[in-house]
Amino acid sequence: MGDALYFVHESSFVDEGTSIGAGTKIWHFSHIMSGCVIGERCNIGQNVVVSPGVTLGDGVKIQNNVSVYTGVVCEDDVFLGPSCVFTNVATPRSHVVRRDEYRQTLVRRGATVGANATIVCGHEIGAYAMVGAGAVVTKDVKPYELVVGNPAVHAGWVCSCGERLAFAGDEAEAACPACGAKYRLGGGRVEACLTK
Numbered sequence: 001m002g003d004a005l006y007f008v009h010e011s012s013f014v015d016e017g018t019s020i021g022a023g024t025k026i027w028h029f030s031h032i033m034s035g036c037v038i039g040e041r042c043n044i045g046q047n048v049v050v051s052p053g054v055t056l057g058d059g060v061k062i063q064n065n066v067s068v069y070t071g072v073v074c075e076d077d078v079f080l081g082p083s084c085v086f087t088n089v090a091t092p093r094s095h096v097v098r099r100d101e102y103r104q105t106l107v108r109r110g111a112t113v114g115a116n117a118t119i120v121c122g123h124e125i126g127a128y129a130m131v132g133a134g135a136v137v138t139k140d141v142k143p144y145e146l147v148v149g150n151p152a153v154h155a156g157w158v159c160s161c162g163e164r165l166a167f168a169g170d171e172a173e174a175a176c177p178a179c180g181a182k183y184r185l186g187g188g189r190v191e192a193c194l195t196k
Contacts, residue, residue, distance in 0.1 A: 008032075021058065039076065057109070071102040071121060078107045081115035081133065088121045108143065110160055117152075128160045144183065144190040157190045159183070165190070 005022035008014055012030040021040030026032060028046040035052035038044070042056055045064040050056070054068050057076035062068065064082050071088040074080070088102045103122035107113065111125045114133035125131065126143030135152040146156045146164065157165040159176035167174045167185045173193065175182050182193040 045082075063115070072105045072107070074107045075109040075111075075127075077110045079112040080107075081113055081117065083116050084113045085116075085118045086121065087119070090121060111141075112162065128158065130158045130162065142189055144192075157183070157185065160192070 006020045006024040008026045009028050011028045012026050014020070014026065014032040015034040017034035018032050019037045021038060021042065023041040024038055026044045030044055030046065030048040032038065032050045033052045036050045036054040038050065038056045039058035039060065041058055042060045044050070044062045047065045048062050049067040051068060051070045053070040055073045057074060057078065059077040060074050062080045066080050066084055067086065069086050069088040072086050086105055089098045090103060092098065105119055105121050106124045108125060108127040110128040113119060113125070113131045114135065116134045117131045118136045119125070120136070120138050123137060123140050125137065125141045126145060128144050129141045130146045131137055131141065131152065132146065132148035132155070135148050136150040137147065138151045141147050144157050145154060146158050147153060148155045157167065159165055159179060159181050161176060161179045161181070163176050163178040165174045165176060165183055171186050173182060173184050183190050184193050
């Protein structure tokens with residue numbers, strides 16, 4: 001698009017009143033609607049809709065066929081897998097207007113939402129959490145938590161690089177087998193260990 005610092009494929013539409021950061025790429029048949037904010041270095045795949053009021057941080061990757069509806073906020077480095085789904089109204093009806101009932105869904109930094117997963121509105125997906133392919137999220141997901149199934153249930157913990165972590169007990173430490181990062185499990189939550 002002329003001298004813009006971002007790329008938009010000629011088959012896509014970007015409405016006036018959007019904010020798009022440098023280095024972002026918007027591919028075929030996508031629609032970026034007025035009033036959304038997209039950070040730098042994002043990659044928005046084919047047939048994606050980003051609705052008004054959506055905020056995407058820097059480095060967000062959205063695969064093909066994803067609709068990101070009003071009320072969704074994705075922090076930096078979020079990955080949204082192909083055909084994953086967000087909702088924004090808890091009890092939708094065609095004949096009842098509920099635009100004033102949109103619920104926020106917050107996807108924290110570095111989290112992954114797998115292909116064909118459904119995220120029911122009003123929940124938070126914690127930092128570096130991983131939602132498995134096809135999962136249906138009906139409650140908050142903790143940081144570094146892996147959830148799978150319908151409804152999505154706890155299936156373990158993952159490193160910020162995405163590898164599974166193996167803890168020996170309910171109060172333990174583990175190192176990532178891939179990158180070596182260390183984590184501490186306690187009180188049903190995982191935290192990254194500070195390294196010097």
